[in-house]
Amino acid sequence: MSSPAGDVHLRDLRYFVAVADAASFTRAAEALFVSQPALSKQIRALETRLGVRLLDRGAAGLVLTAEGAALLPHARRLVDDWTRVREEVRRAGTAPMLLVGLQTTVGRDLTRRLLAATREHGASMQVRLVSWSDASSGLADGSVDVAFVWLPVIAPDLETRILSREPRWVALASDHPLAPRPEVTMTDLADEPFVALPRSAGALREFWLASPDRGSPAVVAAEADTAEGAIEAVASGTGVVLLAEGNARLLARPDVVCRPVSDLAPCELAVAWRRGDTRELVRAAVAALTGATDDADAGSGPPAPPTPRATPRR
Structure with missing residues (x-):
């Protein structure tokens, strides 16, 4: 080989990583959308x-x-670092945005309060609906900044503050034998x-099946990734589903009725962040x-709220 001559270009490192990962000039060229001779x-x-x-x-x-x-490994790190730097530079000239994750309709005046707070800080807000298959509601992969979650959330890298405690209800098809009961x-x-x-969904799945309150495992007739999918399954007579009192009202429809379950502990809605x-x-x-009043110490994290109160029935 000849002696070194000049600085290495980032493009060359990106090409090298692609070839090493693919173990093939042909496959790497296809992934990079360049010709094989040019890549070689x-x-x-x-x-x-x-x-x-x-x-x-x-x-x-x-x-x-x-x-x-x-x-x-050094080439991969340099390529990854530049990708992050480029995104930060692109975002530098734009107004800040708060990305909010949720898995069900929230209501309860919460999103309106968030929107008001972001506008006060000269920012905008975007809401992202996340599947129940992601127990972190989008926080784990960094796709949102804060999220509305139903507890329990088993994730050691998340902080939560309870926003409301509500009775658990059950959604039934309107012609279900239990529907006439109060x-x-x-x-x-x-x-x-x-x-x-x-x-x-892990522990959250078990909570909404009321597994700790049963003498035997629940009979699972179907699974649903969203609240809307679950209610649709209920309406078709596939099965029943537990939900929060507030969501029972938000998701109401003519072919589904919701009734309180008198012997279950309440559910807890929280805000979560990394x-x-x-x-x-x-x-x-x-x-x-x-x-709560924001703390001036940036290292202390978001403040704890006052003692949580149950959300009034609507």
């Missing part, structure tokens, strides 16, 4: 600048040399087929929802 030329140029051979064609196909294996018990529902959250996220907009969002 760039890799040779990179090897020339570094003064080492990075790839060998062996009996098993394309393999990294020792030098190539040493370069790969309220029901878990004994009444013990043998009923249930519409469940996806298994990936632990350690002390951005001003996130702090303001939590303060607006909990009614």
